Amino acid sequence: MKTAVLGPAERTDALRRMAERELDVLVVGGGVVGAGTALDAATRGLSTGLLEARDWASGTSSRSSKLIHGGLRYLEMLDFALVREALKERGLLLGRLAPHLVKPVPFLYPLQHRGWERLYAGSGVALYDAMSVSSGHGRGLPVHRHLSRSKALRVAPALRKDALVGALQYYDAQMDDARFVSALVRTAAGYGAQCANRARVTGVLREGERVVGVTVDDLESDDGNGGFRSLEIRAKQVVNATGVWTDDTQGMIAERGQFHVRASKGIHLVVPKDRIHSSTGLILRTEKSVLFVIPWGRHWIIGTTDTSWDLDKAHPAASSADIDYLLEHVNSVLAVPLTRDDVEGVYAGLRPLLAGESEATSKLSREHTVAHPVPGLVVIAGGKYTTYRVMAKDAVDAAVHGLDVRVAKCCTEEVPLAGAEGYHALWNARARIAARAGLHVARVEHLLNRHGSLTEEVLELIENRPDLGEPLAGADDYLRAEIVYACSHEGARHLEDVLTRRTRISIETFDRGTRSARECAELMAGVLGWDQKQIDREVEHYEKRVEAERESQLQPDDQTADAARLGAPDTVPL
The missing domain is CATH 1.10.8.870 (Alpha-glycerophosphate oxidase, cap domain)
Structure with missing residues (x-):
């Protein structure tokens, strides 16, 4: 495979090609799930298009905690299937699919109670490691270890002595989420997918009940009258992979969706490396969820919050209360507290959660769902970044079912991303x-x-x-x-x-x-x-x-x- 170039000329050419002939699969949404779906479809030999209204990963997929992880806290919720699936994907990404982008990262979990907490938390982390190894792709990371308070303070001197009685250290992985999506898009394009960002879907084409394509505005064009050039792109199957915008894009077909997606806001702070003296990341319990302190080059990322959000989806805003919440919780364990002056950057992202019976967003499902609400349209929503490849496979499987022709099975487990080879x-x-x-x-x-x-x-x-x-x-x-x-x-x-x-x-x-x-x-x-x-x-x-x-x-x-x-x-x- 030749690595594709996504320059200005290639973008123009991609839009032209998409408009010239009917595609097998057209994916709407250029986040990690949409990009992964385009790669899955293209590597099955399907003619594929990918559209994004803004920039690749400009929504949720550039504003995550930048972790590739099994979700240790989901073990406590007894969601073993999700954790097992995510750990397998973590292993694939570290070892085969994207070793240049996905890296191991250690985390220290401070223990605050003697006896029972070490047994309880240690059992959870031991199960986490065992599930990783049993997946067949987890041997690349060190196993967890138990630390006394003195040993924990040696690897994380920034901690207050009275903030822990001991600790556990375990490993997960991290990546630059936006760069990962960029690599996904380039890989999909290398296998023949036509990809265009700054191309907004404005409507759905229908023939009777069936969805047969979309109308698109090329936001980098000028129609000569102060507007954008519009075009029609036809496809046998359209996949809606728009994350927190799922309900909005579903509204274009004037059909009630089979599920709803709620947005949960998570904010993160970025501080310089020298503000927290530690050779390991930290994971802390809060009354609502967990708090991570994640190594990030010459910086630390501190996050996250988990609150319901029903305002502007394109530009979720971090409030002063959000920032104070993170600083208060991280300072509860730091010997030298952080202040607002230490904060270099702040970013806020929205998780697409499948709406359930619970009002608390932290209780909503991180599982994903695929639906075929009308002929010609597949909707994929929910899930978590780490399991994007599984979500993509399920979406394409549903689209292939709608094509009613024999198509090769998913092979992305064996397809390294652009830049991985060599x-x-x-x-x-x-x-x-x-x-x-x-x-x-x-x-x-x-x-x-x-x-x-x-x-x-x-x-x-x-x-x-x-x-x-x-x-x-x-x-x-x-x-x-x-x-x-x-x-x-x-x-x-x-x-x-x-x-x-x-x-x-x-x-x-x-x-x-x-x-x-x-x-x-x-x-x-x-x-x-x-x-x-x-x-x-x-x-x-x-x-x-x-x-x-x-x-x-x-x-x-x-x-x-x-x-x-x-x-x-x-x-x-x-």
Whole structure:
């Protein structure tokens, strides 16, 4: 398979091809489930299209806790099937499908009661490890271990001595969720899927009862009258994989859905690495759920909350109360408390939960459901990031049933994502690659863990333009070449796409990326054909976004935070 390029020309060509002939499967929604569904369909030999109204992973799939995990807390809920399934997927991703993007991460669970708690929690973690190994894909991670208080404080000196009597340490995995989706889309495109972001579905085409396609606005076009170019895309099966927007997109067919999706808001804080002295992540119990402190390069991610959200879905806002909640709970175990001044970044995401009888979102199901509400339409909703591949398989199985023809079975368990092939060999040769490229080995390691074997494409840009080997102003972790590459190869169309998803500058710097914005926009302009007016517009939009987010984080509740966040318009009005 040749790795696909998702540049401006390729996007235009994909829309043209989708409109030219009827597809077997058209997937609506460019998050992890939609991208995974497109890959599943394409690798079964089906002609496949993938549409996303905004940017790849711009919703829930770029705003998660960035963990690939079995869900240790679901063991306590006796949801053994979900945990077993997720642990198998974790093992596949670590060992075969995406070793360049998914990495092991240790977590320390402080014990606060002597005797019974060690037995109770230790039994749960032992079962977790045993289920991982029994899945056949769990041998790559160390098993858990019991620690005394003194040993726990040696690996996590940041903890208050009176906050624990001992601890357990176990392993899970983490990834950059938005980059993972980008790799999924490129992999699907490499197997023949036609993929276009910034392409909004505006309606459903029907012949009698049957759904036969959709109408789409190309949000990067101009129809000459101040509007967008519209087109029709026909497909034998349309898959609705729009997450928290499921009920909204279901409304287009004027049919009552077979289930409802509720949004649960989770917020995360990002603080510098030196604010918490620890060599391991932390997992803490709260009265509502669990709290993670997750290693993230030169930073920590602290999250999450779990509250019902029925306001704007595109830009969920973190309120001052949300931030105080996280700081209060993490400070309950830290010897040196964190303050608002320590917070570099804040982000909020929405979990798509299947609505049940319980009013508490933390009690709603993380299981997924597939429905075929009308002929020609499949709906997939619920689930968790880790099990995206299983969700995709189930969605395509349902679509294939509707095609009524013989189609190959799912093979994505054997399909590595773009950048995975050859990653380990390149990692072993990283010092030689660094010497050849004239970069520090730490730079090459950074590139390999973001791009895998596709790092060679980034280095080729630097070879042709040595100035791209310099770090980006205000965001030293990233090279200028990565900004250009995001537009030429990874489908970035706007400044926000690059600063918030292709890189994580928006949450990893105290200025939230405003110092890097103009240089970044100027680099993008060369690929996307922007003039100075467009550069200025992109920078202005981004600065207004940051200003609105900061203002929302000062508000006391969800309603006022939402109103403040909506003070900044979208780069492309929807």
